[in-house]
Amino acid sequence: MEEKKISYEEINTSEITNVQFCTWIDKGNYAPYHWHRAIEIVYVLEGELLVTAENHSKLLLPGRCALINMNVIHSNKATKPDKYILLQIPVDFLKKFIPNVQELKFVVNDGLEEKAKQNKIEQLKKILEKMKELDDNRSEGFLLYFNCLLFELLCLMHGSFSEKIYQADMVRKKRDFARLNKIMDYVAKNYRRNIPLEEIAKVALFEPKYFCRFFKKHMGITFLEYQNELRLSYIYRDLINTDDLVAEILERHGFANYKLFRRMFKARFDDTPLKVRARLKN
Secondary structure (H helix, E strand, O other): OOOOOOOOOOOOOOOOOOOEEEEEEEOOEEEEEEOOOEEEEEEEEEOOEEEEEOOEEEEEOOOOEEEEOOOOOEEEEEOOOEEEEEEEEEHHHHHOOOOOHHHEEEOOOOOOOOHHHHHHHHHHHHHHHHHHHHHHHOOOOHHHHHHHHHHHHHHHHHHHOEEEOOHHHHHHHHHHHHHHHHHHHHHHHHOOOOOOHHHHHHHOOOOHHHHHHHHHHHHOOOHHHHHHHHHHHHHHHHHHHOOOOHHHHHHHOOOOOHHHHHHHHHHHHOOOHHHHHHHHHO
């Protein structure tokens, strides 16, 4: 399986299905705040996954799913080996069949709904399970049957889980995301060095003080905190997937303050780096 990338806009879709669908298996992962121009559904099969969307966190245990709407800022974290179904449906694909999809949001509160709505969520999960079986086997007729299930899922989402978004909210969100996009692209290319506040504020065409308020409002953390969270995500990936020295990994990703790193790491993963590495390698 290819290495999972932190993405702000692009996702890796299949040329034949036009969506991304896979069964994700890893030792653990941490993706700090980001977003996609796609609807994302995660359905946990083993382990647990902490999903935070718009500053609300939910711990998904086996048998639970979550839906993250397009252009919604979110993060996920798994501190133990996990396995989950991942489906990402790009907005450009959705617009072909649901022309007003950008005026809608989809609400799936697995485990918190009344019986009738929860039954619809169980239907959604059964469709995902059938899609997984097809994807695993790739037997004759795969594309035909997979697409049948995909459109059954879209009909269920549109009919049972969609809600209208106010026009004013749409206009403001589009403008804000255009600025956030520039910020995230710049940080992704320069995260290994400390980016001064004045420098990143110019990228967003803001004064530094207003930039700080804007960033905290949309991301839920300060810009400095975000830089460290992004570095930490890459450090965690390398820690559990390589045998490189911790000091080498920190230097590779521009984390110069070792005391701050240890404090952040312990807060996020409940243990020291070496103990986490040893546990996940066993």
